[in-house]
Structures are given as C-alpha cells and as structure tokens.
Amino acid sequence: MDHVGSILGAASYYVVFEVQPKDGKPQVIATLREKAEERSSNGFRLMLELAKNLGEQDPVYKIFTQQIGQAQSMVKIETDGNAARSQYDIASKLYNGRYVEIDGFKFSFDSTSLTDSGPRFRLMEKAKGLHFNDLPEDTAEQKIFKKNLAKAYVTLEFYIILMGGEFDHDRHGYQMKVDGTEVRLFDHGAMSLHAPSTEDRKLLADVLFEGFERMQRGESIQTFLTNTVRQRAEAGTPSEYITTIQKGLLALSDYLRHMSANDIKLALQSAIQAGLEDGTLHSDLIEQAMMKAEAGGFSSGALSCQGEVIKIGQRLSK
Ligand SMILES: Nc1ncnc2c1ncn2[C@@H]1O[C@H](COP(=O)(O)OP(=O)(O)O)[C@@H](O)[C@H]1O
Numbered sequence: 001m002d003h004v005g006s007i008l009g010a011a012s013y014y015v016v017f018e019v020q021p022k023d024g025k026p027q028v029i030a031t032l033r034e035k036a037e038e039r040s041s042n043g044f045r046l047m048l049e050l051a052k053n054l055g056e057q058d059p060v061y062k063i064f065t066q067q068i069g070q071a072q073s074m075v076k077i078e079t080d081g082n083a084a085r086s087q088y089d090i091a092s093k094l095y096n097g098r099y100v101e102i103d104g105f106k107f108s109f110d111s112t113s114l115t116d117s118g119p120r121f122r123l124m125e126k127a128k129g130l131h132f133n134d135l136p137e138d139t140a141e142q143k144i145f146k147k148n149l150a151k152a153y154v155t156l157e158f159y160i161i162l163m164g165g166e167f168d169h170d171r172h173g174y175q176m177k178v179d180g181t182e183v184r185l186f187d188h189g190a191m192s193l194h195a196p197s198t199e200d201r202k203l204l205a206d207v208l209f210e211g212f213e214r215m216q217r218g219e220s221i222q223t224f225l226t227n228t229v230r231q232r233a234e235a236g237t238p239s240e241y242i243t244t245i246q247k248g249l250l251a252l253s254d255y256l257r258h259m260s261a262n263d264i265k266l267a268l269q270s271a272i273q274a275g276l277e278d279g280t281l282h283s284d285l286i287e288q289a290m291m292k293a294e295a296g297g298f299s300s301g302a303l304s305c306q307g308e309v310i311k312i313g314q315r316l317s318k
C-alpha cells in the first residue's frame, strides 16, 4: 500500500476511506467499526422496549415490531463481511454491462468490483465522479441530464425487480457515482441473498396489477405499496418480500423525486417491455398477471403512456 487517503464516509457501522496501492488504480476500503454489532443490538432492544411501552394493543405495534425485526436481520447481513462477496457477485450479474437509452442519452451501468473482503472489511475499486444526489442542477442542461439519469436508473431497477430474483433494496442517491454517462454502483449491503418464492412473485404480480390500475387513476405507486404493506401487517399476513420492495422504492425516492407520475409509469412500462423482449421478466409474474387480466377484464389503456419507451440493453463485453 502506498498511501491512505481521506475518509469518504463514516456511517454507523462502517468507516470508508480511500487507499492507493503502489501500482494500480485507487481503491476504497470499508472497515467495520469497533463494537458495531453490540451497538446495533442495544439500539434494537431499546426500540422494541419503546414499542412495548407505547402499547401492545395499538395496531401499529405489529407493524413496528415487524419492521424492527426486519431491520435487525438486515443489519446482520450488512455487517457480515462474508456476505459481501455473494452480494457483490449478484450485483455484478445484475448490473454489469447494462446500458439504458433515453431521449438521446446512453447511460452505462456497472457495479464496482470487490477486490477482497473479510469478516470486518471490504476492499473495492473506487468509483469516479459525483454522487447522483450531488449532480448539479443549476442550468437547464444539467437538470435535463439529471432527470434522464433518474428515469434511466429507475427503469433499470424496475427491470431487475421484474426478473423476480434477488435485488438490492437500498439504492439511494449516494450509492452511485456518475462520470459522464458512466455510472458505477457500490454498497450492496442490502442485496438479498435468496430469490423470492413463487408465492412471493405471485403476490408481486397482484400488487403490480392493482398498482397499475391505480396509477391510471392518478394515484402514486409508492402510496399504494405503503398502504398494502400496512394492511397486510394489520391483517397479520405480512409479506417480507413486498415490504422489501416498498423499502426499495423509498430508497429510490432520491431519483423518483425528479420524475413526474407519467415518467414513473413510463419507467415501469419500459421495464416490462424490456423484460418481455429479452425474456428476463419472470414467468410467474406473467402467468399471474394474465390470470388476473382474464378474470378482471384488464383495460388495455392501462398500458398506454405518453413518451418514448426507455430501452435497456446489454453491452457485449463485460
Ligand atoms: N467503491 C466506492 N467508490 C467511491 N466511493 C465510495 C465507494 N464506496 C463507498 N464510497 C463512498 O463512501 C460513502 C459511504 O460508503 P458506503 O459503502 O455507502 O457505506 P454506508 O452506506 O454504510 O455509509 C459513499 O456514499 C461514497 O461516497
């Protein structure tokens, strides 16, 4: 190692700083903080006690404790250095070599490669450029660029969810760096390590189906998902998968806030179309949606939208 550079980030569990190997490209190392596990389990214990004190009779109690339980298992994965390798492997399969074409722009997406990892650290390639959230919005041109990137990335995330496999539900605007039209993604601590079940995917199809109709009526898909999660928790039939998707959308709000309702609809439709064309849209989703359409007299208008379709492709060389 030639040189240890500045600290790039210091969140509750990891400290992240830049290192420069003697020869080779700059790297980034994330090291787990001292006592991170202890501090997190204390925090969760306090939250559970608080929830209890607020009243176990309150219908919100169920949702709250369920969310705490989920957050707890997420932190376990996030602070498990051994999970990083699998998470980065999945991320590179999902993202590497993708490009998205929109309105004359062609954005490329890649995950950063993981050089090494261990129980308490991960070493990875340094992504160049600015965080999405830090991209300037001063001129009209900059605004257009940022908006198009938001649309492109959200379309890609929808497309990945529609593959019906693993996905990362914490893709907020500080988890990518943008260098020209080249986008690099990092921090895959929220990448699921298991694919959802057929049951889960059917449920997703149901939710999407209804979500689509609601979008037709001008409601937001985010609100609809949040309500679905709440209703299921209250009814005692929570779905961890749907909750995770809702969280994923929440993280994506850094991008969604640059998009109109019609943009969001267009992104979802483009993702569906891309997945149908290249065969990656999961067959469980297609079957369930077709069943619902036959049963419910699906209005074909739900699929029409203003705007040019956003195209997703795969570069040949990885
Ligand atoms: N591979 C990377 N390349 C460039 N910057 C990075 C990289 N990994 C992390 N960073 C920087 O460090 C910050 C925190 O890292 P991150 O892995 O997201 O940890 P956490 O979300 O736990 O704080 C990021 O927002 C980013 O600015």
Ligand SMILES: [Mg+2]
Pocket: 174, 175, 187
């Ligand atoms: Mg992060």
